[in-house]
Amino acid sequence: MEENAAKALADEYIRLGGRRQLVMDDNNLTTRTWEKDAPEADAFWIENVHSLPDAYRREVLSFLPAINAI
Incomplete structure (x- = not known):
C-alpha cells in the first residue's frame, strides 16, 4: 500500500469522527479508544x-494521532 493511500484512509477515518489513537510500544502499533467513534467512522474502520x-x-495506524507523541 502506498503511503498516500494509508494516510488517506487514516484521514478519512478521522474526518468521519474516528477517535482511535496510536500506541507505539517497542515497534508494536496498536490503538486505544477512550471515546466512542462516530457510527460512520466505526463502519469505515470495519x-x-x-x-x-x-x-x-500498521501503515494506516501510523497516521493516527499518537498517545505517546512528544
Missing part, C-alpha cells in the same frame, strides 16, 4: 481498515 493485512493496517 469496512476499510480492520480487514487489511497486518503490514498495511
Whole structure:
C-alpha cells in the first residue's frame, strides 16, 4: 500500500469522527479508544481498515494521532 493511500484512509477515518489513537510500544502499533467513534467512522474502520493485512493496517495506524507523541 502506498503511503498516500494509508494516510488517506487514516484521514478519512478521522474526518468521519474516528477517535482511535496510536500506541507505539517497542515497534508494536496498536490503538486505544477512550471515546466512542462516530457510527460512520466505526463502519469505515470495519469496512476499510480492520480487514487489511497486518503490514498495511500498521501503515494506516501510523497516521493516527499518537498517545505517546512528544
